[in-house]
Amino acid sequence: MSGPLIVGVLVAAGVFLLLRPGQLRLVLGFVLLGHAVNVLLLAAGGLHRREPPADGGGSESADPLPQAFILTAIVITFGITVYLLRLLRRASRRGSRPPETWDGGPR
Amino acid sequence: MSVLLIVPLVGPLLAAAVLLALPGRLVLRRVVALLATAAVIAVGVVLLLATCDGEVPVLRVGDWPPVVAITLAADPLSALLVTVSATVVLACLVAAAGTGDDRRQAFLPLTMVLSAGAYGAYLTTDLFNLFVLVEVMLVPSYVLLALSGGPGRAGAGRVYVATSLLGSTILLAGVGLLYGVTGTVGLADLAGMAREVPAAAVAGGVVLLAFALKGALVPLHDWLPRAYPVASPVVVALFSGLLTKVGLYAIIRIYAVLYGGDPAYHPLLVAVALASMVIGVLGAIGVGSMRKVLAFHMVSQIGYVLLGLALFTAASLAAAIFYLAQYVLVKAALFLCAAVVRATRGTDRLSRLGGLASSNPLLALAFGVAALSLAGLPPFGGFLAKFLVLRAANEVGDWFVLMVAVLVSLVTLLSMLKIWGIAFWGEVPRAARERTARPGLALLGPPLALGGCALLLGPLGGPLLQVADAAAAGLLEPAGYVRAVSGR
Amino acid sequence: MLLLDVVLVVLALSMTVVLGRLIVGPTDADRAAALDHGFFVFLAAVAVLAVRLDTPGLLDLVLTGTLVSFLATVALARLVHRRRP
């Protein structure tokens, strides 16, 4: 059950951050959700096989495909995170908001 | 034939690479983008002709055996959407030359990448690859929205990126869950699974939910009218022709293949479809700029398409596909009209417009044709589309659906009349009297051409209906597609 | 093996302490310092895991980690802000 629980707490924390005001929270919330999906993908391959996948691996070799999925997903999430941060940078540069809140949410 | 399948994906990407390497030379850049898109259209037509004859061209990327290869495949539905979307892209490229949108270095390469992602999404049969290609399509859209947006783009961009991203996350989770249940992400291997394995239906439901968000179905629609109207009209036209359509396409494909059109879900789908139709059209009548009205209409029109899917008969699927194809063209025409308005008058807020019919008769013609087609009036393509939907609804004896569809089309007309009455007929505002610019051919040509398509699709709708029929048959009985893709 | 497991548990406890400092602060500098230390704990855990799981390849990860970890610390250092939370 550890896999599902890890997914669950990551999702809960991620969702909470998404729903709170502030753009940095939004970015970090998505980072957490991305982690959650990665754990889920690995769980989808089956967590009872835990050897790093290797040629002709035995009954303990993990399914390599979800790992490849995760790597692709991590990269995409990273790219989008960078983009979101860029948006954040823009937003904060537009000025006109009180200096206290560089990540302006609804006011 | 099969080798053509990579053209829609690789052609625009190659063009994007060339465009990145060619900063500055605007004319040359435009030619490159146009050529790549024209090539995709040509390939789309060839694929269309081949697939309507029953062939299913299949390409296994990397020549790997079917069990591991990412497989691209075309059936009439994919081929049609590739063709139609590429047509919209072409029109938008021309219009962008008119509005000057493409003077930004990033515009053309991003447009190319975005379109490549969309075409790829239509052609891939692998759900994880679909996720990747959807991202390839969406990420350029984030940038385009931010690059082209007017005031307020930061807020709108935030909402857009956030919802898209949530959709992608849900999508990926759904794909993961499907893999967890079935051990595959290949559409062909998943065929009919949801009917046999209830858990697969749940996992597939997550995927469908993600696409419902991306396709802006009610109640997950509100990001679209929030975000789209901020972008420049040409960019919105581009989005309207590609982005939500991919969501819709994926819903159609997955529901047909994975669920085999399981009738257990029809009531839910019908409810969502009707809600989208109604909420979309009501929203359209309640807002005050051309782009906002049109954005809400997207929601409404998507509902019509989904309705066709929900009924899941040969007639209704054909209706949905016909509707989808014609409405993509019409909607792009309308957004490009908004582009002309904005280029000439500097705004598309209805309260600051007026007198366009007399100052710009050709624009009025293009808008009128497209608007009437959108409202489903003859002799335009929208009329046949609406007729087909009504016919399908009547066929299954659902009078409530029929009535809602009819009333929604009336309100659609009302909202178009609202634009017409204020922007095209009203008094020319004082501010506009000095600064009205004459639109050039590049600006007026695309909406006129697309409007012409809308017009011709009425009297000459037969061939499109044939394609739609063929596509519907493929969705209703996906065995041939599945066999070709799975190689078994 | 038992020793390794105990070591891993001890490292986890250390990590908890690190996290506590990360959360409590009170200054951003404290947090950054905590993360810096947390990275060492992480790398130590990876090294131990390399033995525990018998995959020497994980040492590559440790090497890469030592190569890049300070970058995160330097980056965080630039974020350290003067005001108390």
Added chain:
Amino acid sequence: MSGVVWRAAVRAARIAGFLAWFAGRLVQANLVVAREIVTPGLGLQPAVVRVPLCARTDTEVALLTLFVTLTPGTLALAVRRDPRVMWVHGMYAADATAFRRAVAELEGRLLAAVRPVGGGRTGSEGGG
């Protein structure tokens, strides 16, 4: 030719010697700090001390900073180029002069080790 090899060998030996000395000091300092933490009650005498430097190049300053920072109980807080000064936070620096002397010793040994054999301004690491 052989002169070059000879000089390099001497320099390597000096550096190794310095490292050995430093390793000893490192262990010692570690033990001090560890005892401080483990035993109840704190006997700290922290202070921020201004230490004038003899180092000439940026590289030398940087190296010194690293070694100071690597040593438990001392922490470089800032450096200035002109004149070359370093401020060091010490856990046991009740006596500023003694503390400065300790740092100066480290600096002297370091510079002696890294400076090219036979003088000359530039080192193998190059100027900053």
Added chain:
Amino acid sequence: MIRMLLASVILVIGVSLIVISSLGLIRLPDVYNRMNAVAKSGSLGLICVLLAVLLLLPSPRTVLVGLVAVGLQLVSAPVGGYALARAAYRAGSPLAESTRYDELGGRVPAVRRRAGRG
């Protein structure tokens, strides 16, 4: 056997150092003292753990990789530590009450006011 024993001892030392520096993170009064303890003891602890691992997994490659890692750790850790210490002081992280004197700029460094303007 001796190798194993040695490895275990080094491992225990390393982990102890890490634990001790973690405790230091709790016990020491201000950020400078904490950094003093942590950036070094922790780093040394990691190095010890690495050395223990080299003994436990002896092969030319692990030895090479491990030693390089140790070297890198020795170079990189103080870089981070210094950057952090400097930033902490510039940001005005308070010195503990027990601090005897501050020859850099008192508790309110000049930098702080300049930064406030920029």
Added chain:
Amino acid sequence: MATPARLLRAGMILAVVLGGQFLLAAAAPVLTWWWGRNAGYVLAVGYLTGAGLLISQRPVLLADQAVTISWPWLPSLGVYAELRMDALSLIFALLVLGVGASVMAYCPRYLSPDSRHTRVYVTMTLFAGAMLGLVLADDLLLLFAFWELSSILSFVLIGQDGRPQARGPAIQALVVTTTGGVALLVAVVVLTASLGTSDLHLILADPGRLATGPAWAAGALVIFAAVTKSAQVPFHFWLPGAMVALTPVSAYLHAATLVKAGIYLLMRFSALFGGQWPWDLTLIGLGLLTAIVGALLALRQHDLKALLAYSTVSQLGLLVSVIGVGTPASDAAAILYTIAHALFKATLFMLVGIIDRQAGSRDIRALSGLWRAMPITVTLTVLAAMSLAGLPPTIGFVGKEAIFEALVTVDEVPWLGWIAAGLAVLAATLTFAYAARLVHGVLSGPTRQRELYEPAWSFLAPAAVAAVLATALGPAVAFLSPMVERAASDARPQGQAPYLAFWHGFTPALGLSVLTVLLGTLLFWYRRRTDPVLAAIPTTSPFTGHLERWRRALVRLGAVVARPAQVTAPAPYLARPLLAVVALAAVAALLLGPLPARHPDATRPGDWLVFGLLLVTLAGLVTTRSALAAVALTGAVGLILAIWFLATGAPDVALTLMLVEVLTTVVVMLALRGRPGRLVAPGRRVGIIAGIGLAVLAGVAATAATAALTGRRDLSPVGAWYLREASSATGGQNLVNTILVDFRALDTFGEAVVLAVVAVGLIGFARPAEAVRHRPDAVRHAVDPVLELAYRVLAPVMLAASAVLFLRGHQELGGGFIAALLAGTAVGLGHLAHPAGAPLLGRLRGAPLLTVGLLLALVAGMAPLAVGRAFLTPVKLPLPGVGSVSSALLFDLGVYLMVLALVVAAVRRLDSAPAGPAPGPVRERDR
């Protein structure tokens, strides 16, 4: 009997005439360009030519045959674009073209000479084409298309380019008529579906096939459509409103054509629905009601055009009621009266237009004594008015007689015939009265206007021809008889209609006519007394006010519906999808049956260690208000998960995750630099509680979904294939890497493109000026000796490690992406050490890296095409000097460059703005 060949030729004539109409419309701009407003004459000739061609087929029709032609339109639905002309169609077609020709001939003198009026001519001609198509269409869909086209074109004609006073009426007309159109569409759908064909002729030929349910629905819908189009009560309000149009347009649309479309529709469908009492009685009742209401309203008008408009409403009502009678005689009467009405109403409109033009007013009260100045005009007006009033010898008289006669025969209910006839007499009486007022208005009194002249003959001629026809066809009605009879039986094949004659003898109908005249005279005579009564009648339909109110309500409702899409904060947009996910999970939990068992070995003790740490970290993350803490804790989450990935056999993932965490921290630092280190307040308590609620629900749903849907099956076939075959198929030992580079290279390509796009986005955003402005002095001081040294020492190591990881990726931990990230950290370090641009790495630029990377990946992917292999198949490529290189390696290099491009772009561009407390030299404070 006509031979098939002849019929085919005849069919072509339909196509030619209809097509010709649209060609004329297309040619109209040219014509007006040449001849200005006089183009109307040319168009009139065109209309007449068409009419002549159609009339030439008269023998065929009289021989009880129809002229048809068809093309496939939607073959898969069996829908053909089929035209068919029988006598009924011919009569309506002739009205369309004939009246059209006279209106076209009238236009040139009516329209102002100073502009070309292209749009009027084009639209009118298109409109005539639509009407022609409507009456010739033999397919329901085609008929509907022309029906709606006529509505749209009338909207354009009424709207007149949006003159302020025309906008409302035009929109009203379109809304009402398209509402009816939609009803017709539904009727078409119902009929097509229940009869299996949309061929009108086939449907009408066999009325018995229609089941009762659909028949009711379709019949009601057809009536609704006709009622809206023919402006019957309660939809009569739009027609008078439409009088804002140009007078010729009114003459054409609202006398002869548009409104007659409803009449045509009812006649056509009589064959299908007629004889059923609901249909018949509805038509009779509604028609008579409209006739009386319309006439009453006409009686109180002073504006001649408005009077004529209400008169049209009334007359059409009469027609509708007669169609409901449903005998051969009644059908003939309806047809005859349709002709009559078209003739006299068009005449009257044209004459009113002339009077308006000449006298400058069309208000009865302002006009007076015109006959002295304009005797011909007034004479013609009187003739037409006689026809309207049903006085002999006009065709109006014959028509009205026939109507009375037909109504008397109604026998569904006892005495109904006489009641109907009585009501018709009432309507006719009112009609007589307002016709009298019209005549009195133009005749009586002194001539007030000074400069009042008879208009030019060319202005008068079209009206004169129509007026003369309307009069002369009364005595000569026998000339029309064969065609009308034929048409009546076309409408309803149920026996011979009586021969039409001018003089019927002393019939009850004649008595009713006399009664009408007597009562009408009285009503006119006592008009002073009746006026107040009339003035008390409300002019508007119950809909007129409500319609606007409903529209407003709709707009308000729309604004409410649109409100959620105006919110600025992203949270509400995210909450709904999340709720949907939770709902999906809840439903699934309720409905999902037993699942296969979870694998018992899926959780190990160490996992709980990870879970516990994660829990602590996340708790801190959601509660902290320090930006740095949030970033650091997120990094900690990544590291903890990396440990978990190590423990579950995914070292590649762990390594990637670690590198990504470091780089993310660097990027966050760049993005946040110089900003206060506090997160915004978490919002109001209610929002927080709702957020916690949704977060917990989502977490539970995610846990449940993962637990239920994963870990319950054995190794997947794909996974087994990879473990078995991947290594030998690719020669690589690191299976995950072989998947990325070989088997699923397309995914990897896509992911690299995503990064490339983000890089383009970053590059595209920055304004170079901004970047340059803040650089130099912020930075020269900032070169820190320690970081500088670290860069010099560590960057080469990083690059070397990157190269090693890249080259060995296929075999061990590593690969293009990881390698590129490591190189990226070197770039990041370079930037931190030298913000102005690090030596060497600082020269890297995103755009060229990006371009080269993308091109390289594409070329490597396409290389196999040259040897006939599929896209992205790994092949050996010849490389001069080296021998050969795998295309997969080149592809990976392309990916490497694209990833590096992103890092470079991020580092360079995110930092291009002025930063806050940048690390500068510390200065000693003098004490």
